[in-house]
Amino acid sequence: GAVVSQHPSRVICKSGTSVKIECRSLDFQATTMFWYRQFPKQSLMLMATSNEGSKATYEQGVEKDKFLINHASLTLSTLTVTSAHPEDSSFYICSATWLGGTNQETQYFGPGTRLLVL
Amino acid sequence: KQEVTQIPAALSVPEGENLVLNCSFTDSAIYNLQWFRQDPGKGLTSLLLIQSSQREQTSGRLNASLDKSSGRSTLYIAASQPGDSATYLCAVSGTYKYIFGTGTRLKVLA
Numbered sequence A: 001g002a003v004v005s006q007h008p009s010r011v012i013c014k015s016g017t018s019v020k021i022e023c024r025s026l027d028f029q030a031t032t033m034f035w036y037r038q039f040p041k042q043s044l045m046l047m048a049t050s051n052e053g054s055k056a057t058y059e060q061g062v063e064k065d066k067f068l069i070n071h072a073s074l075t076l077s078t079l080t081v082t083s084a085h086p087e088d089s090s091f092y093i094c095s096a097t098w099l100g101g102t103n104q105e106t107q108y109f110g111p112g113t114r115l116l117v118l
Numbered sequence B: 001k002q003e004v005t006q007i008p009a010a011l012s013v014p015e016g017e018n019l020v021l022n023c024s025f026t027d028s029a030i031y032n033l034q035w036f037r038q039d040p041g042k043g044l045t046s047l048l049l050i051q052s053s054q055r056e057q058t059s060g061r062l063n064a065s066l067d068k069s070s071g072r073s074t075l076y077i078a079a080s081q082p083g084d085s086a087t088y089l090c091a092v093s094g095t096y097k098y099i100f101g102t103g104t105r106l107k108v109l110a
Helices: none
Strands: A004-007 A010-013 A019-025 A030-038 A045-051 A067-073 A076-081 A090-098 A107-109 A113-117 B004-007 B010-014 B019-025 B032-038 B044-051 B056-059 B062-067 B072-077 B086-094 B097-100 B104-109
Touching: A004 A090, A010 A019, A019 A030, A019 A090, A019 A113, A030 A067, A030 A076, A030 B097, A045 A067, A045 B097, A076 A090, A107 B044, B004 B086, B010 B019, B019 B032, B019 B086, B019 B104, B032 B062, B032 B072, B044 B056, B044 B062, B044 B072, B072 B086
Parallel strands: A010 A113, B010 B104
Antiparallel strands: A004 A019, A019 A076, A030 A045, A030 A090, A067 A076, A090 A107, A090 A113, B004 B019, B019 B072, B032 B044, B032 B086, B056 B062, B062 B072, B086 B097, B086 B104
């Protein structure tokens, strides 16, 4: 149980285009989903926290107008990188917390999406 | 502000050795601590989760300990194998956020 999927797993796009990444909780309802970014040989950095039906909370230094997050249901959150540039190339990982679980502090992680902007 | 540090940053050992990876955190007010494995270009694989009220967890050749008061956790890997080669990340949970450590890149030589 507690499986999180991401789609696509890998995407290559031209500079200036927008890219949407989906994060789904497959077998549980997630009140909260998190988006992380990982640059090569670095650790994961939290970008934003997304609660179902409300606006995402962004970490300091993350542009909310560039990284649009939508959490329309208890099983789906999307991250849209708008007007992507080469410096946005990174590994994006989502995670979700389990509504009703005994420990709502535990996050379940997706497999990640590698974005390459040319 | 919570800061998580892992030592060493990289480690290379011969097959069969027992080894210890270290994780330290600055704020002891955590809900849990989790150890992950990440293979190159891949996502995270959860290894062990230690609740704040626990002192250790074991799974197979892995044992993780937690000392909240001193802000430390260790991951012990027994009888290391080449397949253990990966980056190991620790993460602490507090106020619904995970803060990740800097990672330890492990290479086990055959």
